[in-house]
Amino acid sequence: MTMLPTALSITAALQWAQGELSASTTPRLDAEVLLAEVLQQTRTYLHTWPERELETSQLQRYRTYVARRKEGQPIAHLLGTREFWSLELKVDGSTLIPRPDTEILVAQALQLELPEQAKVLDLGTGTGAIALALKSERPAWQVSAVDQSAAAVDLARSNAQQLNLAVTIQQSDWFAALSSAPEEGFDCIVSNPPYIAEDDPHLDQGDVRFEPRTALVAGDHGCADLSFIIAQARGFLKPGGWLLLEHGWQQANVCQQQFKSNGYTSVASARDYANLERISFAQWPALQQQTGR
Structure with missing residues (x-):
């Protein structure tokens, strides 16, 4: 220097x-x-x-x-904050730095026709970015969030308190700590889970070198957590509820196939700011559709 x-x-x-x-x-x-x-x-x-x-x-x-x-240290870690959906969030090395493309997931969820007081769950919330963005736009929604990392839960709770947004945040390994009782189901579940393959060369480049591998990497060529969530969410969605997932730019077809094989309907994908398929989403059938199959 x-x-x-x-x-x-x-x-x-x-x-x-x-x-x-x-x-x-x-x-x-x-x-x-x-x-x-x-x-x-x-x-x-x-x-x-x-x-x-x-x-x-x-x-x-x-x-x-x-x-x-x-x-190579990320700008967000140096400053201790990152803006997401016009919200200033505290960040640290315990979880992912919110990315602009994840705002596509938020925008897609906001376009859904959900009940006025919809119950919404953010799986693997990290900084709380997705959950807090949704709550900021839909104050009447009952937004919950979970993360398996205790440090991430503390960070997300701190962001919620700082932004004065009433989001319930708890520690859970995906759905493990949640009730699957039908009356406690969700109208919408959103998640930006780990979806990078273990041998992906990008893990040794840029900001991701300073982020926890557990929040980035998944087995089965990056698809393990995506597949798990798609299969398990069926027991936590209300009839007619929606599941929205962020994934890698080459994983849209895999997610769509998983949705269809697990009985979801209205399967589709949305593109990110680079015009790559980054979000896939589908609806759990309403009761009349389920009985009609």
Whole structure:
């Protein structure tokens, strides 16, 4: 890492940081986000006052941030927050960093014709991103969330409290701690489960190197948890209830086949911001459909 002088303008600091972060796919964005955090200002401020000189303590903190980012540490871990669905969520190394593409899952759930006070479950909630986004848009929904990680549960509860969103969050290995009584069924179940294969080379690249493998990797070429949820959700959905899953860009066909073989109807997929099939969803038949089969 090149040495920094004791006095440096915003423009010069950004130029230096971009050089240090040249291996990143977004060196300018990284440099600006980190400097904005150091200065406790917006990125617009950086362009409004480009000649402002940084204080020595600010330069030292910026240097530390840039060094850690250069090592590959995620921006979200450095800042301790990540925005998702316009909500600022606390993040840490206990679970996945919320991705923009997961907002497609939220948007799809919001398009469903669910009861006004629908019961909704988020499986493997992590930071609580999906559950909290849904609750923020549909305050009358009864939203619950589970995660097998105690640390993730604590994090999600902290985010819910900070955002003042009433979501029930508990520790559970998928459905293990939940009641399967018909009267306690859900109108909608959503999940972004692990779906990466154990030998996927992307596990050694980018931000995922700093995220827990248990939240990323699944057996059966990444499909084990997807298949398990599709099969088990039948006992936790109300008649006419929906199951929505995020999955890998090559797993839509597998999910659709699993849905159909398990008796679901209205099977479909939705595309992410890169135009790849990222979400698959289906409906558990209503009672009249079940008796008619």
